[in-house]
Amino acid sequence: MKRIAEMTFTLLLLILFAFLFVVTWYYPYRAxxxxxxxxxxxxxxxxxxxxxxxxxxxxxxEKTEEERGGDSEIDAPFDQEMKVLGWFIMLLAVLWAFGxxxxxxxxxxxxxxxxxxxxxxxxxxxxxxxxVLMYFVVExxxxxxxxxxxxxx
Amino acid sequence: xxxxxxxxSQVFTPTTMALLLCGVTFGNIIGFLPGLGGVFALAILIxxxxxxxxxxxxxxxxxxxxxINTGGSITSILINAPGEAACAATCWDGYPMAxxxxxxxxxxxxxxxxAMGGVFAAFFMMLMIPLIRPIVMSFGPPEIFMLIMLGxxxxxxxxxxxxxxxxxxxxxxxxxxxxxxxxxxxxARYNFGILYFYDGIDLVSLSVGLxxxxxxxxxxxxKGKGLAIKIEGVGSSADLWEGVLACFKNWWxxxxxxxxxxxxxxxxxxxxxxxxxxxxxYAKQVSKHPETFGKGNIEGVIAPESANNAKEGGNLVPxxxxxxxxxxxxxxxxxxxxxxxxDPGPSMLKENLDLVYGMIMxxxxxxxxxxxxxxxxxxxxxxxxxxxxxxxxxxVVILCFLGSYGVRNSFGDMAATLSFGVLxxxxxxxxxxxxxxxxxxxxxxxxxxxxHLSVQxxxxxxxxxxxxxxxxxxxxxxxxxxxxxxxRRKRRTAA
Numbered sequence: 001m002k003r004i005a006e007m008t009f010t011l012l013l014l015i016l017f018a019f020l021f022v023v024t025w026y027y028p029y030r031a032x033x034x035x036x037x038x039x040x041x042x043x044x045x046x047x048x049x050x051x052x053x054x055x056x057x058x059x060x061x062e063k064t065e066e067e068r069g070g071d072s073e074i075d076a077p078f079d080q081e082m083k084v085l086g087w088f089i090m091l092l093a094v095l096w097a098f099g100x101x102x103x104x105x106x107x108x109x110x111x112x113x114x115x116x117x118x119x120x121x122x123x124x125x126x127x128x129x130x131x132v133l134m135y136f137v138v139e140x141x142x143x144x145x146x147x148x149x150x151x152x153x
Numbered sequence: 154x155x156x157x158x159x160x161x162s163q164v165f166t167p168t169t170m171a172l173l174l175c176g177v178t179f180g181n182i183i184g185f186l187p188g189l190g191g192v193f194a195l196a197i198l199i200x201x202x203x204x205x206x207x208x209x210x211x212x213x214x215x216x217x218x219x220x221i222n223t224g225g226s227i228t229s230i231l232i233n234a235p236g237e238a239a240c241a242a243t244c245w246d247g248y249p250m251a252x253x254x255x256x257x258x259x260x261x262x263x264x265x266x267x268a269m270g271g272v273f274a275a276f277f278m279m280l281m282i283p284l285i286r287p288i289v290m291s292f293g294p295p296e297i298f299m300l301i302m303l304g305x306x307x308x309x310x311x312x313x314x315x316x317x318x319x320x321x322x323x324x325x326x327x328x329x330x331x332x333x334x335x336x337x338x339x340x341a342r343y344n345f346g347i348l349y350f351y352d353g354i355d356l357v358s359l360s361v362g363l364x365x366x367x368x369x370x371x372x373x374x375x376k377g378k379g380l381a382i383k384i385e386g387v388g389s390s391a392d393l394w395e396g397v398l399a400c401f402k403n404w405w406x407x408x409x410x411x412x413x414x415x416x417x418x419x420x421x422x423x424x425x426x427x428x429x430x431x432x433x434x435y436a437k438q439v440s441k442h443p444e445t446f447g448k449g450n451i452e453g454v455i456a457p458e459s460a461n462n463a464k465e466g467g468n469l470v471p472x473x474x475x476x477x478x479x480x481x482x483x484x485x486x487x488x489x490x491x492x493x494x495x496d497p498g499p500s501m502l503k504e505n506l507d508l509v510y511g512m513i514m515x516x517x518x519x520x521x522x523x524x525x526x527x528x529x530x531x532x533x534x535x536x537x538x539x540x541x542x543x544x545x546x547x548x549v550v551i552l553c554f555l556g557s558y559g560v561r562n563s564f565g566d567m568a569a570t571l572s573f574g575v576l577x578x579x580x581x582x583x584x585x586x587x588x589x590x591x592x593x594x595x596x597x598x599x600x601x602x603x604x605h606l607s608v609q610x611x612x613x614x615x616x617x618x619x620x621x622x623x624x625x626x627x628x629x630x631x632x633x634x635x636x637x638x639x640x641r642r643k644r645r646t647a648a
């Protein structure tokens with residue numbers, strides 16, 4: 001499964017690089033020279049990598065490195081992570097619609113209550129404290145006007 | 154000397170000192186939390202430096218980055234889970250010491266050796282500046298272009314993760330840097346008719362998304378539990394002092410390991426993990442009791458801890474001197490320089506030498522303050538690892554969105570942050586290292602500019618200039634050496 005996911009991502013990168021190569025070709029000479037060098041190199045390396053992965057030509061060292069490699073230490077279930085990603089997308093949508101001052105407490109309450117199953121007292125106190133702190137630190141302290149959202153702007 | 158005093162005096166102002174204290178505290182907290190590292194901490198903090206003076210901004214950022222490993226040692230010793238990858242070697246003897254009821258001594262030794270290593274790194278940096286200054290001043294566009302290529306390839310080749318993927322990741326970063334107007338011709342590139350892309354990709358949105366959001370997707374799944382499950386007792390203050398005294402007894406070991414750490418830090422891509430493992434091995438070799446290593450020998454804690462803090466000083470040498478980041482954290486620091494309108498490299502050592510000396514002082518102070526904080530607050534702060542994942546993740550994600558929005562007051566930056574978060578998550582899952590991508594983005598524009606300048610000034614064969622040619626040779630050796638070693642190993646295995 002991991003191998004397929006990795007090959008799919010590599011293939012997507014290969015398609016992206018090929019697409020950018022075509023796009024770059026139509027730029028003036030000086031604007032396309034350096035990107036074309038990088039893209040050509042990228043296309044070659046991606047092809048080699050994909051070929052090696054498809055025919056399972058990785059060396060023992062590479063395989064060990066694959067097992068060990070990467071830079072995250074938490075190995076969470078995929079479906080759970082997708083749900084969390086859904087929550088983060090929802091946060092962005094809520095922020096776009098209602099801005100920070102409404103979106104942030106709304107997200108805290110919904111996410112911590114329904115996703116994390118935290119107690120109401122804890123949820124409400126975290127949402128309240130964070131929103132008040134955010135307002136005073138960012139808007140009053142740093143003088144950054146917080147985004148008010150599509151509805152209130 | 155004047156510049157040195159000027160730089161030091163800028164550090165000792167109330168604002169700078171307060172921000173240094175905030176940075177160190179934040180760095181220690183992030184260091185405690187397994188899985189969240191220095192790059193993550195810097196990515197979150199960078200959006201907040203816009204309204205600070207350069208010195209205050211670097212006190213804030215460097216203060217955070219310098220002490221990450223100090224905080225990371227607590228979880229290595231108490232729960233056998235390194236807060237930072239560079240602290241992994243500390244687990245080997247730190248955790249057995251904790252299991253033997255000597256957690257306090259191990260922690261005291263870790264904090265003190267970290268502080269000593271960090272202070273040594275500051276001295277190392279101070280000694281290096283007069284040495285590298287004339288070399289850096291003689292560099293022109295061809296040398297800088299080749300150095301950028303050398304830096305990117307070394308970070309890809311020597312960093313964590315598979316080499317081929319690291320190079321691909323670096324190239325992807327270089328291509329992301331090409332988005333926006335070409336500085337040479339004014340040609341808009343890769344905007345696809347979307348207005349947001351005309352200004353190029355914002356570095357803050359990219360770094361915050363890539364490192365913080367990507368990580369938080371996994372952290373948020375830890376429902377009802379923190380990054381650690383249970384922690385061992387810290388021990389009494391007498392135990393802590395026992396460890397501190399052990400550092401003074403082993404001062405010669407600390408000096409040697411700090412020196413190794415600082416030297417390793419100078420090489421781009423050679424991170425703290427490498428330095429701590431090498432010094433652990435070295436300490437075992439030179440120890441009078443090598444058989445006790447892995448069973449709770451205090452030298453096994455002292456050696457890696459002093460080296461991984463000393464590495465930061467070494468890392469600053471290529472970053473400040475040549476504008477080539479020593480690693481992902483330094484790439485972000487380089488991005489912060491750009492945000493503050495500074496240009497690391499020859500002009501930095503010429504026009505902002507006071508700032509460089511100020512940063513050295515910040516590095517030394519941060520390490521001392523960080524160690525002192527850990528000594529006092531080790532026990533309560535270690536409990537932060539028990540904060541449930543969703544609470545931590547939701548607060549961090551909102552901070553990320555706030556930070557990326559604050560840069561240009563643009564909702565597009567928040568959307569970019571989430572998009573890069575998804576990219577970061579996919580890269581983690583498919584084991585594509587993220588650090589080379591970041592380095593590519595930071596150095597991409599400079600690489601292109603210096604390439605064109607080199608061709609204009611010296612023609613197509615600019616790489617045959619003496620220094621450029623030497624760097625080219627180093628680049629080729631750097632690329633071919635790991636491949637050759639692998640081939641040899643393969644042949645040996647086949648035989």
